[in-house]
Amino acid sequence: MPPAAPGPFLRRRRLGIELRRLREQAGLTGDQVIERIGWASASKLSRLENGRSRPDPDDVDVLLTLYGADEELRAELTGITHEAGDMRGWLRNFPVMTQQQRAFAELEAGCAEISEYNPVLVPGLLQTPGYARHRILSAARVAEEAGDPDPEDPETEVAARQARQSLLTHVPRYTAVLEEAALGRRAGPPEVLHEQLVHLCELALLPNVELRLLLRDTRVGDWYLPPTAFSVYRFADPLDPETLAIESGFTDVMSTEADTLNRYKVVYEWLCSSALSASDTLSWLIEATGRLTGTAVESTVAHGPATAPTQRRPDSGRLTTER
Incomplete structure (x- = not known):
């Protein structure tokens, strides 16, 4: 595609x-x-x-x-x-857009490959309206308490984030490493989490989407802890600069510097080799969905405190470092 x-x-x-x-x-x-x-x-x-x-x-x-x-x-x-x-x-490509969402929508357009990781949240391109609404409203309350209320209507922000997600129907390859904590009870009420889990199961079946779950007690590299969310964007035209986006809560940083990109590529390799495979991730998501609906679903995937899986590299989509 x-x-x-x-x-x-x-x-x-x-x-x-x-x-x-x-x-x-x-x-x-x-x-x-x-x-x-x-x-x-x-x-x-x-x-x-x-x-x-x-x-x-x-x-x-x-x-x-x-x-x-x-x-x-x-x-x-x-x-x-x-x-x-x-x-x-x-902007005619989007039914609704906001300033905050536009920066990422511009960066995502024209991508041949997107690789994402977030230590505490489901990445924006994968969020359901309910999950996104809880994230946006909680951040808006922080801004309000700090005396700097967000001028954007939360529902408009939710709609703009959903508009960005049309990207997943035509980007050739999208991969994401999901943290187990992003789908825990702190993320939202049970009905919101259930909807999010069902949505992730559906996305995991798309041929161009690969989701890999990182269990909370799994070691990454030599006890490495990724401090920030980040995304790496590759474009169809090799002359367009590969770009890194770093999300740090209230400030986003974009970079095309090779040295910076290479470090985050190494981190992403570690994350992928520590995470469950795509098929095991889908099994985990199906079982987690069943637990929320009170339905027992058999799975061979471990939960909670567990021995770290054998370190492995993904079969495809490896991010290579370049200078």
């Missing part, structure tokens, strides 16, 4: 990388470029090269002329520039 078209975020990143490469190839510093084309601020070029601003086609054209880009490359980057600025066109 082909991935969806890349979003503006990815297009801005790609354009910025190409513009920086062309500038360095031309032997020009940022200050020299600003002086030659007469821009008032050096930060304008910096924002373009770092993908932090919506590119103006005229500005990009001036830079391409200065750098001596050939016609083929100019046509390609001109097209990317228009895609990077077409926020309204891209």
Whole structure:
């Protein structure tokens, strides 16, 4: 299945990388470029090269002329520039969207592979409306107590998160390591957890989705404890930069730095090799669903305090480190 078209975020990143490469190839510093084309601020070029601003086609054209880009490359980057600025066109893909959810929706668009881990929650792309609502309302209460109420309506946030989940019908490969704690009684009332477990069972049957459960007492690596939630995004076009998103509760960080990416890839390898296999994870989810409905379901999967499973690497989808 082909991935969806890349979003503006990815297009801005790609354009910025190409513009920086062309500038360095031309032997020009940022200050020299600003002086030659007469821009008032050096930060304008910096924002373009770092993908932090919506590119103006005229500005990009001036830079391409200065750098001596050939016609083929100019046509390609001109097209990317228009895609990077077409926020309204891209948002038409979603019935509802919010500022908070848009950042992740932009990053997810155009992915060939997404790998996720969260130490305490079910990842957003896998959450049911009920589970998501409890997460959003609890975070909103924290903001309210801190004197900084969230301006977004919680139900709109839930709907926006659900809109992002259409991604799972067309992303070629999605994998996630789930923590047993994310499905424990602290996460929500029984009916919410039951709905979430049923949903995960359904998702685990999709051919492009692989879920792996990490039992609470299973050792990871040399007693390693992952401190944050994170996601690694790979894109269909190899020239689009592989991206890491780190979730730290109230602040999200994005990075394309190879050294940082490599560390998180190693961690993900450890998590996958310690977690249950995809088939054992489905068995665990089915049994947990049965327990919540009062129905006994036989399973060979251990629960609670248990001996760590034999360390193994996943059969496919291995994240390799690159420099």
